[in-house]
Amino acid sequence: MKRREFVTALGVGAAGAVLAGCNSGSESGSEQKKAVEKKEVIKWKMVTTWPKNFPGLGTAANGLAEKITKMSGGRLDVKVFGAGELVPAFGVFDAVSSGTAQMGHSASYYWKGKAAAAQFFAAVPFGLNAQEISSWIHYGGGMELWKEVYEPFGLIPAAVGNTGVQMAGWFNKEINSLQDLKGLKMRIPGLGGEVINRAGGTAVSLPGSELFTSLQTGAIDATEWVGPYNDKAFGLYKAAKYYYYPGWHEPGTVLEGMINKKAFEALPADLQEIVLQAGRAANQEMMDELTYRNSLALKELVNDHGTELRELPGEVFKELRTISDEVVFEEAKKDDLSRRIYDSFMNFRNLSEEYQKISEYGYLHGRKQTSS
Secondary structure, eight states: OOHHHHHHHHHHHHHHHHHHHHHHHHHHHHHHHHHHHTOOOEEEEEEESSOTTOTTTHHHHHHHHHHHHHHTTTSEEEEEEOTTTSSOGGGHHHHHHHTSSSEEEEOGGGGTTTOGGGGGGTOOTTOOOHHHHHHHHHHSSHHHHHHHHHGGGTEEOOEEEEOOSOOOEEESSOOOSGGGGTTOEEEOOHHHHHHHHHTTOEEEOOOGGGHHHHHHHTSOSEEOOSOHHHHHHTTGGGTOSEEEEOOTTOSSOEEEEEEEHHHHHTSOHHHHHHHHHHHHHHHHHHHHHHHHHHHHHHHHHHHHHOOEEEEOOHHHHHHHHHHHHHHHHHHHTTSHHHHHHHHHHHHHHHHHHHHHHHTHHHHHHHHHHTOO
8 A cells, every 4th residue: 555545544544433432422422311310319318407598507407418519410309498497496406316207407416315325416505615516526526326326216417517615595584693593594505404493493395487576575595595696686786685605504515417327228329429428518618608607696786785794703614524424423323325426435535535635725825915
């Protein structure tokens, strides 16, 4: 074959190959598109303890559902139901356990009547802050213990958000001494509620949607909720004058994404991983968002709405710590699992505290001391 003929033949062959490749790719793409169009869509319901679309908490549930749906390419479609839409606010646990819903967005201290040890995985008075409790759950053995608590109920737990250190709450009277806690009727859940009871007050359990009216009408004297951003959204500054800090009862409250175990195990492995990783992403995202929004909201509450910001007196804070230690230890003595959780939790707190002294606390203290 002459050189010119060879080159011509080569060109024709290459062009044919390219066309064949294009056709092959087109066919392959068409087949994939058909496969995607024919994909099975798994539909999940997520029930929440929060009012629909409530800033910070309700929107966090929406965000988690959206993450799962998008990360799965639409193969796992999660629809969110706010409190009262499918089940009542405090019906989330039973709904997910029974399979009425495949997922729930809440906080585990609401389920102390079903599994008392669950409270350790939401908030412990004078316990771990957001950074610490996330570390304990994911690296310090907490998750394994949490799974053990939920196993009898057919549930799988996941940490999907954290409020950070909360506020001590809104009060319609000043707290100047321990005597001011006597007879105080306060909405406060979990172990913190038991502390208030022992301090001489009365702890009341109410869903968020009832806080404003209860405080405004005098049905309760005080309430805690979350922090400035969420509290402002409920208008609590209109119903109470004094806003106390710090949130001794909830130093780093975990929001849980409980999952029905049978529904989870029925998913293919990649979708299972997507559900879990979406939860981890949502956990960090909430901490990022609330750190920013709480800072802005606090300034607005004080400067624009006349909120009186107060620090709990040292005497009161110290007594709350003493009572808290007693309450938490007594909770640990209820059964073997509770004791193992308590030991793990406290060992981690002691371990972390030594480091926090020279890291987070050391830095923040130094920064404040040298600020101009």
